[in-house]
Amino acid sequence: MTKPIYIVGGSKGGVGKSLVSMALVNHLSQAGEEVFLIDADTSNPDVWKCYEGEIASELVNLDEADGWIRFVNICDENKGSAVVVNTAARNNSGVASYGKTLSQSLEELERQLVTLWVINRQRDSLELLQDYIDAIPNSTVHVFKNGYFGADAKFELYNGSKVKKSVEAKGGRSLLFPDMADRVSDDIYSNRLSIAKAWQTMPIGNRAELRRWLEEVDKVFGPVAANG
Ligand SMILES: Nc1ncnc2c1ncn2[C@@H]1O[C@H](COP(=O)(O)OP(=O)(O)OP(=O)(O)O)[C@@H](O)[C@H]1O
Numbered sequence: 001m002t003k004p005i006y007i008v009g010g011s012k013g014g015v016g017k018s019l020v021s022m023a024l025v026n027h028l029s030q031a032g033e034e035v036f037l038i039d040a041d042t043s044n045p046d047v048w049k050c051y052e053g054e055i056a057s058e059l060v061n062l063d064e065a066d067g068w069i070r071f072v073n074i075c076d077e078n079k080g081s082a083v084v085v086n087t088a089a090r091n092n093s094g095v096a097s098y099g100k101t102l103s104q105s106l107e108e109l110e111r112q113l114v115t116l117w118v119i120n121r122q123r124d125s126l127e128l129l130q131d132y133i134d135a136i137p138n139s140t141v142h143v144f145k146n147g148y149f150g151a152d153a154k155f156e157l158y159n160g161s162k163v164k165k166s167v168e169a170k171g172g173r174s175l176l177f178p179d180m181a182d183r184v185s186d187d188i189y190s191n192r193l194s195i196a197k198a199w200q201t202m203p204i205g206n207r208a209e210l211r212r213w214l215e216e217v218d219k220v221f222g223p224v225a226a227n228g
């Protein structure tokens with residue numbers, strides 16, 4: 001079986017794209033998958049900085065046609081690896097302009113495209129999602145309501161939306177991504193740790209919280225990141 005391409009999107013700043021990307025890289029690696037990380041946030045490549053040297057990775061600017069060409073070539077050159085793409089804020093304009101470079105290559109690549117769309121509770125998250133679905137219609141899209149912004153019931157705009165119905169009609173899921181205690185996330189971010197490094201180096205109390213969070217994360221990823 002070929003390995004999926006995962007795009008972690010959201011197109012909004014600060015919704016949790018980088019943390020979801022890190023959690024996904026960790027989940028796949030723990031499951032024994034080879035992972036190739038593309039960090040498309042070339043001005044602030046936080047995920048790349050945490051994983052550089054630990055897994056195969058590259059910075060690729062998806063605001064430009066050249067970047068999409070490189071992205072497709074990486075998918076072809078690394079057929080044995082799942083490809084995880086951490087996107088930057090405002091990435092939707094690049095997707096609208098050049099996303100076809102990828103979507104029209106999927107068949108030849110023999111890869112499935114899975115998008116994890118990270119949202120906060122605001123309306124523009126949903127509008128941007130609809131724009132993304134229109135630009136890349138052949139991706140399975142799962143929506144990650146980031147629990148950092150509140151409990152599931154607080155995502156009432158999304159929970160009652162048309163876009164939720166269309167996501168789920170195409171087999172996508174709507175999931176709550178678990179909140180991690182600030183003390184642990186601050187440590188990971190400020191020390192540029194991969195999750196595996198954090199696990200090795202953190203004090204016992206922090207590790208207990210990390211374990212709790214990772215168990216929750218595994219439940220969320222189970223149905224969306226099954227071995228492709
Ligand atoms: N589920 C979560 N649990 C704990 N903290 C979170 C969670 N999601 C996001 N955060 C916090 O919110 C901040 C922004 O998260 P993150 O960097 O992942 O967002 P982003 O969408 O990648 O932002 P940018 O657009 O700037 O790249 C971080 O400081 C992170 O610690």
Ligand SMILES: [Mg+2]
Nearest residue numbers: 017018041046
């Ligand atoms: Mg980010």
